[in-house]
Each structure stands twice: as C-alpha cells, then as structure tokens.
Amino acid sequence: MSEFSKQDPFIRNEREAVIAARSDRLAELFAGRAPRHDLDGSFPVENFKDLRESGYLALTVPQANGGEEASLYELVLAQEHLARGDGSTALAVGWHVALVMQLRISQAWPDSLYAALSQEIVERGAIFNSYASERATGSPSRGGKPETTAVRTEGGWLINGRKTFSTLSPVATHCMVSASVESEDRVGEFFVRIGEGVEVDETWNTMGMRATGSHDLVFKDVFVPDGESIAGAALRPKTPADSDHGGAMLHIPACYIGIAHAARDFALRFAKDYRPNSLNGPIADLPNIQRQLGELEAELITARTLLYSLADRWDRDPAGRAELRADLGLAKYVATNGALRIVDLAMRVVGGAGLSRNLPLERYYRDVRAGLHNPPMDDVALSNLAKRALSSTE
Structure with a gap:
C-alpha cells in the first residue's frame, strides 16, 4: 500500500x-x-x-x-x-x-x-458567485425569466431587482447577475462589484446548511459599465450549455459526500468506544452494528468511486465531456441520496445519543438533506439517464 x-x-x-x-x-x-x-x-x-x-x-x-x-x-x-x-x-x-x-x-x-x-x-x-435565483422564477435551471432588470444608461446599465439563495452574500465581493434587458427579448449577465446599491436582506433561516449566508441580495440602481456586461442570449427554454458541460458542478456531490464521511467517522469512533455495562466489549463487536457499518461503508465507497472516476474521465478526455452530462447528474444523484442513507445508518449505530445537539451527528443529518435541493434535481438527473438509454436503442 x-x-x-x-x-x-x-x-x-x-x-x-x-x-x-x-x-x-x-x-x-x-x-x-x-x-x-x-x-x-x-x-x-x-x-x-x-x-x-x-x-x-x-x-x-x-x-x-x-x-x-x-x-x-x-x-x-x-x-x-x-x-x-x-x-x-x-x-x-x-x-x-x-x-x-x-x-x-x-x-x-x-x-x-x-x-x-x-x-x-x-x-x-x-470572493465571487453567480446570482440568478428569484422567488417568482424558482431555480434558474428551469428557465424562468428574471424579474431583475437591466436598463440602459449612459456608459452602461442600471441593475434593479432581488435575488434569492444568494450564497456567500455576507462576504461576496464580486458577482454575476442575470437580468432581463428592457426593450430587448433577452437575458443579460452582468459583472457586479458589490458595494453601493447592493444590500443583504437576511432571510436565510433553514433546517440545514444554516451557515451558508444564502440570504436575499437587493440591487438598487447598481451601475455596471459597458465593459463589464456579458452577452445575453435570446429568451428560450434554458439548457445548461456551458462548455465544461457541468463538470464544475461536481463540487456539490463532493460536499455532501464529505459531510457523510464525517458522519461515518463519528459512528466508527462511537462504536469502538461505547461500552454499555450490559456488554463485555464495545458495541462494535455486535453483529447488527457491524452490518450497519458495512452497509454504510458500501454506500460511501460506491459514491466516492463514482465521483472520483467521473472527475478523472472529465479531466482526461475534454472532447468527451458532452457525453458525460448524464453521468455527472448520476454522480450527484448517487452522492446526495447516498449521503442521506449514510447519515441515517450512522444515527442508527449511535442510537438516541445521535439526536443530541451536543454532538455533530444531528447537524450532519440535517445538512445532507439540503443536497436534494441543489442542481441537478433528482428528476432531471433520472430523466437525462432515461433519455440517453432510450436514444441508445434507436
């Protein structure tokens, strides 16, 4: 080794x-x-x-x-x-x-x-992020038209609107903002240096991932010079078409598998250390605990193997990245649903103590559930797999 x-x-x-x-x-x-x-x-x-x-x-x-x-x-x-x-x-x-x-x-x-x-x-x-989500449109991946607007002014544009799920909002210094361009049938993207005219409305109060700072950002007559506007596309049903073909989005499953890994480590330490006086040794010696730990390991190894193998394929074959889109969605699907199962098994190993706010396991339990609401959603990932399978039989 x-x-x-x-x-x-x-x-x-x-x-x-x-x-x-x-x-x-x-x-x-x-x-x-x-x-x-x-x-x-x-x-x-x-x-x-x-x-x-x-x-x-x-x-x-x-x-x-x-x-x-x-x-x-x-x-x-x-x-x-x-x-x-x-x-x-x-x-x-x-x-x-x-x-x-x-x-x-x-x-x-x-x-x-x-x-x-x-x-x-x-x-x-x-610190940089892209802000596109709005309450009226839902997830930007679903193709809604932004209510945030960009209006032409001398030397550039004025941006007005509100963005939701603005992760990093307390510390972001720069962002990319999507906005409907008034008098034109298109959505533009604008590079904003966060400062005057940008306000954080502290709306983020959730069950899990409570410290991401995903508040609302409000833009009031924020000026973007012509040189910092990004070309927009004519309004149409949105399809992720970035030339990395979604590769960078593997940061999402990586995060949730990391949380699950922490839950796994906690459960292993607990099983090896906890010795109730009804037993001659730690609960790690019990067959039912070993089975749960084995199932946990199987989920974690499966998810990590898929995640890292896809990242390696993406790196090694730039020409084949478009063909990996459905597989990248699968990695997210397997990782986030696997993380739910891993943390659930860890809670079963630890027992009632796992519910204690004095231990990290209940935080892991809440945090991994947020993965279901990060893109791509399960329905999109599974639909892409189904479409690929169906097209392969033609």
Missing part, C-alpha cells in the same frame, strides 16, 4: 496530498466553530479569513494568473475533505471555486475581465 493510499485511496500523488492536507487542516478548524454558527444561523466570517490566508480561494484560478489551476479531480478532492469539517462553509466556497473553474474552461468572458477577477482573487482574496 502506498503512502498516499494510507491517507485516502483517492489521493494519487504528492500534489493531491498537499491539496487534501490543506483542506484537512482547515476542516479541523471549521469543525470547532460549526456548532455555534449552526445554532445561531450566523455566517462563519472567520472561516473565510482562513480560506483567504491559506490560498484556497485561488484553487481554480489559472496558473498564468497566479492561481493553482486545479483539475476537476483536485477540486472534488479539496471540497470533499473540506466538507468533513463544516458542510456550510464547503458548499459556500464551492460555488466560488467551481464558477472560477467553469469560466476558466468555458472562456465565456472577455479575457481582460476574467484576468481582472483572477487578479482580485489572488491579490486581495476576492
């Missing part, structure tokens, strides 16, 4: 070991803070200070711009290990590093604009 596989069988080389080790160090810090932020529903600003100082925010920035230029495999590895400490922080920063990677691959922005964002991230620790 290699030194890398002793740490994690999915760590294959020294660079990956360094990436995982940084995430592990950060995860240990974040785990100690997570109960307070979960209880209060407060945003872990100090976690993002640590992420900034560690260089994590530049994980997917191109090397030419001073970043680490992580591969998809490395992104998944970093995010999964980070989520073992605090799922909320991992999911939140996951949107930042994934979108920076997606833009790196798709080259959808003008080179100068992307370079400027990269420089802000590397030199100043800028």
Whole structure:
C-alpha cells in the first residue's frame, strides 16, 4: 500500500496530498466553530479569513494568473475533505471555486475581465458567485425569466431587482447577475462589484446548511459599465450549455459526500468506544452494528468511486465531456441520496445519543438533506439517464 493510499485511496500523488492536507487542516478548524454558527444561523466570517490566508480561494484560478489551476479531480478532492469539517462553509466556497473553474474552461468572458477577477482573487482574496435565483422564477435551471432588470444608461446599465439563495452574500465581493434587458427579448449577465446599491436582506433561516449566508441580495440602481456586461442570449427554454458541460458542478456531490464521511467517522469512533455495562466489549463487536457499518461503508465507497472516476474521465478526455452530462447528474444523484442513507445508518449505530445537539451527528443529518435541493434535481438527473438509454436503442 502506498503512502498516499494510507491517507485516502483517492489521493494519487504528492500534489493531491498537499491539496487534501490543506483542506484537512482547515476542516479541523471549521469543525470547532460549526456548532455555534449552526445554532445561531450566523455566517462563519472567520472561516473565510482562513480560506483567504491559506490560498484556497485561488484553487481554480489559472496558473498564468497566479492561481493553482486545479483539475476537476483536485477540486472534488479539496471540497470533499473540506466538507468533513463544516458542510456550510464547503458548499459556500464551492460555488466560488467551481464558477472560477467553469469560466476558466468555458472562456465565456472577455479575457481582460476574467484576468481582472483572477487578479482580485489572488491579490486581495476576492470572493465571487453567480446570482440568478428569484422567488417568482424558482431555480434558474428551469428557465424562468428574471424579474431583475437591466436598463440602459449612459456608459452602461442600471441593475434593479432581488435575488434569492444568494450564497456567500455576507462576504461576496464580486458577482454575476442575470437580468432581463428592457426593450430587448433577452437575458443579460452582468459583472457586479458589490458595494453601493447592493444590500443583504437576511432571510436565510433553514433546517440545514444554516451557515451558508444564502440570504436575499437587493440591487438598487447598481451601475455596471459597458465593459463589464456579458452577452445575453435570446429568451428560450434554458439548457445548461456551458462548455465544461457541468463538470464544475461536481463540487456539490463532493460536499455532501464529505459531510457523510464525517458522519461515518463519528459512528466508527462511537462504536469502538461505547461500552454499555450490559456488554463485555464495545458495541462494535455486535453483529447488527457491524452490518450497519458495512452497509454504510458500501454506500460511501460506491459514491466516492463514482465521483472520483467521473472527475478523472472529465479531466482526461475534454472532447468527451458532452457525453458525460448524464453521468455527472448520476454522480450527484448517487452522492446526495447516498449521503442521506449514510447519515441515517450512522444515527442508527449511535442510537438516541445521535439526536443530541451536543454532538455533530444531528447537524450532519440535517445538512445532507439540503443536497436534494441543489442542481441537478433528482428528476432531471433520472430523466437525462432515461433519455440517453432510450436514444441508445434507436
């Protein structure tokens, strides 16, 4: 067995070991803070200070711009290990590093604009996300027209509207905002430097993932100069068409598998240490506990194997990425539903003590449920698999 596989069988080389080790160090810090932020529903600003100082925010920035230029495999590895400490922080920063990677691959922005964002991230620790969701439209992947508007003004545009599920809103410094362009039949995307005219309305109060800062963002006459507007497309049914073909979205299943991994570790420690006086040894010796732990391991190994193998295929075969779209959805489906099963099994192993707010297991139990509501939804993932299977028989 290699030194890398002793740490994690999915760590294959020294660079990956360094990436995982940084995430592990950060995860240990974040785990100690997570109960307070979960209880209060407060945003872990100090976690993002640590992420900034560690260089994590530049994980997917191109090397030419001073970043680490992580591969998809490395992104998944970093995010999964980070989520073992605090799922909320991992999911939140996951949107930042994934979108920076997606833009790196798709080259959808003008080179100068992307370079400027990269420089802000590397030199100043800028934090970036894309805000498209609105209450009236639901998930942007379903194709609703934004009620947020962009109106032409001298030298640029004025943005007005409200975005929901605005993860990272307490610390985001830059964002991409979708808006309906008045007097034109199109939706535009606009690069906004968050400041004057942008307000955070603290609406986020949920059962799980309570510390992602996914509040509403309100835009009031926010000026975007012409050079920082992104070309919009004519209104039509939305289809994810980024040239990375959804690869960067694997940060989502990576996060939920990381949370499930933490639940697994807790259950194993508990089973080995808990010795009720009715037994001669720990509950880990009991056949029914071993069966539950075995089922848990099977779920975790299956989900991780699928996740990392797909990330590796995506990295190795850029020309074949379009063919992986349904498989990427499958990875998310397997990971999020597997995470639910893993944490449920961990709760069964621990028993009634797992319900205690003094232990992290009940937080894991709540947090993994949020994965069902991150894209792609189960119905979309399964429909894409069905359509592919049906087309293969023609």
